[in-house]
Amino acid sequence: MLNCQSHLDLVEGLIDGQAVEVARDTTILAAVRLLNRSVPTLCHHEGLPGDGNCRLCLVEINGRMVTSCMYPLRENGFVVETDNEDIRRARAFVLEMLVDRCPSSPRLMALAAEYGVTPEERFKGDDDLCIRCGRCVRACEINGTAAIGFAGRGAERSVTGPFFTAPDDCIGCLACAAVCPTGKIVFSEKHGRRSIWGREFEMVRCCECGRPYATPGQLSRPEFAANEICAQCRRRLMAADMKRSFTEY
């Protein structure tokens, strides 16, 4: 029996026939991953609040289909199935809907191939890498910037700055690009300038190595405040410090 003793309040049940005991309110996805089993996800990200919008991580709990990334295990005796004919059909349907719109995403195409889905010429939309999973929006929101958001509804929903302009509040931290599952969000760094979302930032140079390493907006955040040197230099200096302290004794 797999045991996760991090919490005293435990619930137990079966996942794919295997008995598990997890902390109450653990999501199914987290429990499944504890078992080293995999469930495909697109909109889920460990560091972000769940949203449950891509509908790819569907599993069955007690015969009911739910999104595993959002469903909290709260009662004993749950029976979870992560793979069966119905679940595969549902996931294949979701992928079928997504690939017509974004056939150039390698990640999506790999998943589609796994579930035997191919794009259809008749329903092809404008090829767009964005799958509207909103990871970027959530990342931007939880780091306190909230510069980008969704606009429009239905098929017109898209990620953008306010009123489809370059977002004034963007600090160029690249969190959105880092969490994007399809690589839709692109940025460039050239000659000490970083550009993303139509904004351009003059980057601050590391006073150690002289390389540009962050935007002024990033450095204005309390968690960055004391850093005047880039991450590599910080690591290098820290390593040197440690080496010195070890060799001195």
Added chain:
Amino acid sequence: MRFTNTRELEKYRHELVNRPDVYRRLWVCGGPGCLAAGGLNVLKALREEAKWYGLSGNISFKVDLSGCQGLCDRGPLVAAEPWGYLYQKVRPEDAHDIIEETMINGRVVERLSPGQNHRKGYDLNFFRRQTRHLMGRMAHMNPESLDDYIKHYGYHALGYALARLTPADVSGRVEASSLRGRGGGGFPAGRKWKACRQAPGEIKYVLANGDEGDPGAFMNRSLMEGDPHSIIEGMILGAYAIGASQGFIYVRHEYPLSVARLNNALDLARERGLLGRDILGSGFDFDIEVVEGGGAFVCGESTALMNSIEGRAGAPRVKYVRSTERGLWDSPTLLQNVETWANVPHIILQGPGWFKGIGSENNYGTKIFSLVGDVRNSGLVEMPLGSTIRSFVMDVGGGPQPGRKVKAVQSGGPSGGCLPRSCLDLPVDFDHLAEAGAMMGSGGLIVMDDLTCMVDVARYFTKFLVGESCGKCAPCREALPRMLKVLEDLCGGRAEKGDTDRLIRWSEMLSKTALCGLGQSAANPVLSTIKYFEDEYREHEEQHFCRAGRCAGLYEPFIDTERCVGCGACIRVCPCGAVKRSGLKPQGINQNTCIACGACLKACHFRAAVARPRG
């Protein structure tokens, strides 16, 4: 004057009732349909006319605006009391006759009260077959007057509950009545109340959902505009039962009159000590705020509605923990449709036993439906749950237009489904409709006759849903436009082989995978039309033929000379003179001139002009 206890309220009502009242009264319907048809002009004309006759200011005469009277397509309606005459399609020019004939001489103006040779409004079949507990008093009440509401035992349920019942009793009564939510799903209200009452939490909220967005539905609107106090009273009772101190009424932005009347009612109630601090001297505090929606259909979904009140975009959130436990601002929240709330005072005052005497097994009480489409009387209809579809369409609705046959009844708005003629004897209640593949929804009933193409109906609703999908979850956002494309191809003669099967597969998967209730039911229009009218889909797909003569280019009109009686109606309506004739008798249709507009099919009362496959 503030009421400081229940006795004062009861005494005040007694005074009101015994006060020498206006004897002759004209109620001009203030429902949405009648106002749109010019009800206010009629009101103005009647008042001016009365002034001219020296009647205004006269204690025994009054012209007043009432709540919705129900027979919306005959509006503007004017009811004359005490005779009970119901004047239909009144124009401002008729004011003179009404005042002189009815108000002064007490006689009926015959040309304004047509139909069935009935002089009295309540004698019309439309009204006689209904059970109007919620709507009945609306027609005899000025929605902007608190006195009128109190006269009809308004706020008496509240007074009774605060003086004699504990919160648990109130919740228990609602549970005992087996009231089910009127918003569509039919979830037992009592269970919700109980769960919310027992949920831990200092702060709890009470919400009313007045975000009615279904095409062709306007019953919540009429309730909010015609009897706003009943909703407010229900909410105060709910708040008392669960221990909430703040409530919100979420009204869609497109209903400015509802917002105004609700706010007016809230102000009046607050002035009288029926809302706010220390309600009726009981020490119970509760206040209500009206929140205007952002204008999205999906905001009627419970979690999207809460998001919207919280100030976020109105998109649903994944809900595996019930709102009664974690709802608005993560506090326990009791959300009910405005009509559910309006039922609560009746249940408290008249008891769960009375409520259970109406309706059918496990579906008690009445429900307001908006009966629209191809019937002779359309409007708002209140019927006990469990009445058959036939009683709606044939008895209350007066049947289809002359020469037409009922083909299907669409129930439950865009998330509902189409039921065929064979389901006419199906009882209209939560369980039977769901079993048949439709749903109660908020109570829209759209009657369709044989000139309706079911593929086209599915296309219409899917188009509506494509525009209203919030786009948050992938299945609803991506599948609906694809389904619409297939449906448009079917209606436009561009269908490919296997399109019907494709629609079936997608619809079933969409119901399984979508995030919110609206997404899960978004395929219902397609699923239910395919379930009952698969032939029509196959005809569209394989033969490119529309038997209803609705999809342009998929049929040619044809005149069956055997059935034709030679009335010449088709000849008169044809815009391009394509009907060949000898004398008045049509002989056929010149297909080269015909533009397939379908006017002849519509005009023919004898089903002699019909659609047939092209070529």
